Amino acid sequence: MATHGTENQVDALVATARSAQAGFEAGGSQARYNRATQAAAWAIMEPGRNQVLAELAVRTTGLGNVADKITKNHRKTLGLMRDIADARTFGILSDDASKGITEIARPLGVIGAVVPSTNPAATPANNIINALKCGNAIILSPSPKGVACCEMLLGFIHAEFDKIGQDKRLVQMIPPPGTKADTQRLLELADLAVVTGSQDNVRRAYSSGTPAVGVGAGNVTVIVDETADIAAAAAKIAASKTFDNATSCSSENALVVVDAVYDDFLKAMAAEGGATVPQSQSASIIEKLWPEGHLNREVIAKDANVLIEKLGLAGAVPEGTRFIAVETDGIGPDHPLSGEKLSRVAALYRARDYDDAVAITKRVLNYQGAGHSIGLHTTDAERPVALGRHMPTCRVIVNQAHCFATGGAFDNGMPFSLSMGCGSWGGNSIDDNLHWRHFMQRTKVIRPIPPREPSLDEIFGGYWAEAGR
Structure with a gap:
């Protein structure tokens, strides 16, 4: 991890994540991606860890209550793991001979995720799991009140990564005390910006020059x-x-x-x-x-x-x-x-x-x-x-x-998600719950096929009959 300070140190943090992601993808397989998600999920769901995360969240943010945070950390993560269990995020996804197209799953790279203090463990965990499932690295920018909880969560994830020999640089955070300038630099350097929380942060992500997924305000x-x-x-x-x-x-x-x-x-x-x-x-x-x-x-x-x-x-x-x-x-x-x-x-x-x-x-x-x-x-x-x-x-x-x-x-x-896209009504690029598909892109291999050019009558016959030529 880089230490807080200059823009160059944020750059260095992203560089280490990019190196780790390249290795993760080069040696990747569906089994490896899945194992990494299981490690991250167990880091928050293990009952003893869940308890201390919930207690720390309430103590440091002053928001919510311990019993419900425990329930949220468990059920949101368990539901997400159910959702992604059979999702294919590595290798060939489809091979359509009739269209001559082979579709291949590819990671996005380094995800920059801004996460709120309202759910300082559950939301980061959700983003981390989705990112790892698709072969990405991720760097978190927590709100000031959520820093301690985010640090503890990452410590638990890194302990699980040690068990399976996974590169801990795949999951990092801007170290405290983070600043708006640090967050802005992360948004600019990441391959995808994911923002849950204040609408100011969402707007900053959309204007950062990086492809961004922001979610809207609830009421x-x-x-x-x-x-x-x-x-x-x-x-x-x-x-x-x-x-x-x-x-x-x-x-x-x-x-x-x-x-x-x-x-x-x-x-x-x-x-x-x-x-x-x-x-x-x-x-x-x-x-x-x-x-x-x-x-x-x-x-x-x-x-x-x-x-x-x-x-x-x-x-x-x-x-x-x-x-x-x-x-x-x-x-x-x-x-x-x-x-x-x-x-x-x-x-x-x-x-x-x-x-x-x-x-x-x-x-x-x-x-x-x-x-x-x-x-x-x-x-x-x-x-x-x-x-x-x-x-x-x-x-x-x-x-x-x-x-x-x-x-x-x-x-x-x-x-299962803690981040709701609100479509054009809410000024968002997505209208769905943020989930694993938003953390993956696809490469298509396109081969020639017999031509399928229609006649003008096939396309316009009905229109001509109604409106004339």
Whole structure:
């Protein structure tokens, strides 16, 4: 590893990674790539290591809680390993004689990955595993609060690499104290920039001159319609909203409930530990959640008891309250409740009917979170598809706990990931969950085949018959 300092030292770090990657690829095989991913995955999933990583993450970042970080580190990594188990990322992928094309898997080279403090072990591990699966080296740039956790994770991975004789230079990080200049230099020198976290970093990656994959901001809005299983919807929303103290970009930030079931939903939500704050008291919540216009760091991703105290709700909400839903009807920059809150607080909108709920949701998305995802609790089979056709979103999550489902779950078909592409709506180059295919490129060998040139009549016959020549 290079030491912190000049641009030349960042250059040297990348050079060592490039050398290691060349050796990894030259001596590569599917078995070797797979073994490297298993080493990296076991480094975070081994229970003792997972425990200390989770404890360190909460202690150094102040975000989330230990039990849920342990669950996240385990399940996200296990799901990823399931997803990539049979993926072919080395050698000949296909050989199509009819087209005369042989397709060969190739690594991208050195991946430069910027990772957030919200998931300082799970997100780096996900990126590392995907990179190694495809024959790449990777250099991480953690957020300042995530440095200690990232260092520990790399230490565990390198210990596993020692067991299998793998080059430890394949997985490195910018050493502390990293700077924005260090990160920018990494983005410029890498073969692919992968950025999860602040939208400022995403924009810097896209403007770095390096091919980049950035992901968008979350501000998940979930509709509960009049056909929904109300008790199930409330239970799923509560489980998702409280998981890891709402650190996930996929946590519900706004609940839009149709008037016909609004009161029943509030009762069901209360049974799950969700306390409703009436709109008449919303100004007090806003003042404490955004003092001087900025999210209160003493509230972000904190346990429920801390949140309740800091918001001045002690004694005002029932014992056992797990999260807060604040009634509001405002949307936009003058109404901060309509944006991302990174806490156990959700905005609560009462819609006249389903069409009004859709309109509210679209307004929220257009203000913040376009492209990421929305949720719908319903028994109507047509409504989710209609949302997918007309809403500015890449994912419509149906009857599921949103933060578990969006990034892949064992009971849905999405790839396991902690980074969600948001398409053009979110200013991203991908609309999928970041996964292994984004870490590989292909070389095609093209041979001549018998010509397949169509006649003009084959192409234009139908058009000519309708429009004339």
